[in-house]
Amino acid sequence: MQQSPAAQENILKRPIRFLFKWRAFTYYEMICYAFMYAAAIMFAYGIQPYSGETFILVLLTIATLYSGFFAALIWNDITDKDIDIVVHPTRPIPDKRISQSRFFAVALVFSALTFLFAALTSLWCLILVGSNALFVTFHNKYLKKKIKIPAYSEIFTPVQWLTVPIFGFVALWSRYSVEGSITISVPLIGLLSINTAHILPMVLLVFFSYFADDAHDLAEGINDVEGDRKLGVRTYATSFGEKTAAKISFLMIIIAGVIGILLWALTLLSLIFLIPFIVLWLYALNQSYSMIKSTDDFERRRQAKIVGKKQYDFLLFSYSLIFLDILLQLVNAFYLHWTTVIM
Numbered sequence: 001m002q003q004s005p006a007a008q009e010n011i012l013k014r015p016i017r018f019l020f021k022w023r024a025f026t027y028y029e030m031i032c033y034a035f036m037y038a039a040a041i042m043f044a045y046g047i048q049p050y051s052g053e054t055f056i057l058v059l060l061t062i063a064t065l066y067s068g069f070f071a072a073l074i075w076n077d078i079t080d081k082d083i084d085i086v087v088h089p090t091r092p093i094p095d096k097r098i099s100q101s102r103f104f105a106v107a108l109v110f111s112a113l114t115f116l117f118a119a120l121t122s123l124w125c126l127i128l129v130g131s132n133a134l135f136v137t138f139h140n141k142y143l144k145k146k147i148k149i150p151a152y153s154e155i156f157t158p159v160q161w162l163t164v165p166i167f168g169f170v171a172l173w174s175r176y177s178v179e180g181s182i183t184i185s186v187p188l189i190g191l192l193s194i195n196t197a198h199i200l201p202m203v204l205l206v207f208f209s210y211f212a213d214d215a216h217d218l219a220e221g222i223n224d225v226e227g228d229r230k231l232g233v234r235t236y237a238t239s240f241g242e243k244t245a246a247k248i249s250f251l252m253i254i255i256a257g258v259i260g261i262l263l264w265a266l267t268l269l270s271l272i273f274l275i276p277f278i279v280l281w282l283y284a285l286n287q288s289y290s291m292i293k294s295t296d297d298f299e300r301r302r303q304a305k306i307v308g309k310k311q312y313d314f315l316l317f318s319y320s321l322i323f324l325d326i327l328l329q330l331v332n333a334f335y336l337h338w339t340t341v342i343m
Contacts (some may be wrong), residue, residue: 003060036319040168071110122174150239215252219308257281
């Protein structure tokens, strides 16, 4: 029996609906991810005219990192199903909203898209994404449950986010060469021309991403401490106690904010970035401090769930500010150029 057009349309909408509902995503988050991934390469490219190839690189960067984001989260849900049964029972596999085998197939699709878009960017980008995928797989599936180094899980989990800032620079280095670059040539892979002027901005952005995300991970670890303790996952909370983890999370936000100010002072970013960034930073500090003030473990865990989300927003919004700052500077440069031409 042939399905009606309405039924077929409903089937086509289901995967998209599921992706939006499988986690507690908000529309502003989905938009911020696009800004974040675009910012990764636009920050590296700087304020200069965009060619058609540059626009394509920006789109490929967004497509690669967006696909990789979904792939990483889905693989995490699959590998962490035992943990989620205890601490996140509403996630799709524990809640039986989707079978593990079907979720596995969805993860393969997003992984394939990630590798495809990365390969279209450059083979160097494909190697970067592949290395990150291997790390995430072994870290989530085996290492964080097996390695008994104190706080191992939260020391290394933010490493997967470092692909975001690095990808933008590698995409440019594998396509453009400037005088004075450090060149690496590998047979079959091609040339990587590392622009020495990019090294400091990239390092600052990498460190900002690490500390901002780790602050969020620590808060999540406080909220999930009972489940992590039962399953032997080494977080700051399970290794050193929840109050100490709250203090370290607060310290991470302080460090991230200082690095953000250095990003403004030492790179192309302007006051368009700095002023709202400081407001965001102070708000994140205030939220983080609430965990330290809590004297009751139950209250601290309740606060940690809220604070973890606020700290994650701090990371997303900071990247969005980088994107908006560069975009407005580009619009201003374009306007001044055409004003000069007309006059």
